[in-house]
Amino acid sequence: MNRIVYLNGEWLAEAGAKVSIFDRGFLFADAIYEVTGVVDGKLVDYAGHAARLQRSIAELGIACPLTAEQLLDVHREIVSRNALMEGLIYLQISRGAADRDFAFPKDAIPTLTLFTQAKSVLDNPKVATGMAVALLPDQRWKRRDIKTVQLLYPSMAKMQAMSQGADDAWLVEDGFVTEATSATAHIINRDGKLVTRGLSTAILHGITRASILEIAEAAGIPFEERAFTPDEAKDAAEAFITSATSFVLPVTAIDGQPVGDGRPGPLTLRLRELYIRDKMASAI
Structure with a gap:
């Protein structure tokens, strides 16, 4: 595939998007995710997913690097950049990269990624x-x-x-x-x-x-x-x-x-x- 993905404020070809091997999402599953459906190029039930995202990251003590308005803009932008008419948007936020330790790092910068998945969500056999x-x-x-x-x-x-x-x-x-x-x-x-x-x-x-x-x-x-x-x-x-x-x-x-x-x-x-x-x- 040749998708455009979002990684920490940058729009990148999927092959060029890289995350540190020290990212706590990789080392500890110290990350949350959300999935939003897209039909006719529009976000389905977005308000609920955005609210649950905020609840999940609050439970883990992770700060979202974007405001609610910016996050909505990124969702719309990734739909546009990938010409996605029907499918899914996957968002993931990890606590970020830090030296391996079970204790949460104090100064890690969260890693935020989004990618699309084109698929039929309406015509499911x-x-x-x-x-x-x-x-x-x-x-x-x-x-x-x-x-x-x-x-x-x-x-x-x-x-x-x-x-x-x-x-x-x-x-x-x-x-x-x-x-x-x-x-x-x-x-x-x-x-x-x-x-x-x-x-x-x-x-x-x-x-x-x-x-x-x-x-x-x-x-x-x-x-x-x-x-x-x-x-x-x-x-x-x-x-x-x-x-x-x-x-x-x-x-x-x-x-x-x-x-x-x-x-x-x-x-x-x-x-x-x-x-x-x-x-x-x-x-x-």
């Missing part, structure tokens, strides 16, 4: 077929509410799920589903109620999740924020995930067992349609 998930133990660290780059275990879980013939994993802790490897898990129970886990340090505070709950409330779709068990998920009428990279995707099988009739559910597809309609109208 899994919308029509649904996706299969495998249930696996959640062995991640306990501060999942911070969107850090500590993604090794989710990657391992996804690979294990794929080796079992599934598309992804739903992670389970203390008898309850937490979330997918990189998305929020939801079910529609047999009473037609949307059930999704409440916010805590156990899960990432999904931006698409928050939007879906707002849309459900406006549409008169009942919902409940609480943990649910793997058995409850398997017995659900419908299931789906939400994320910036997939919007809303139906889950049609859990551990090889069909969810509902094994086809994407009507309420899931309605929520996806409502989300796309709402967020395309408000995209910036």
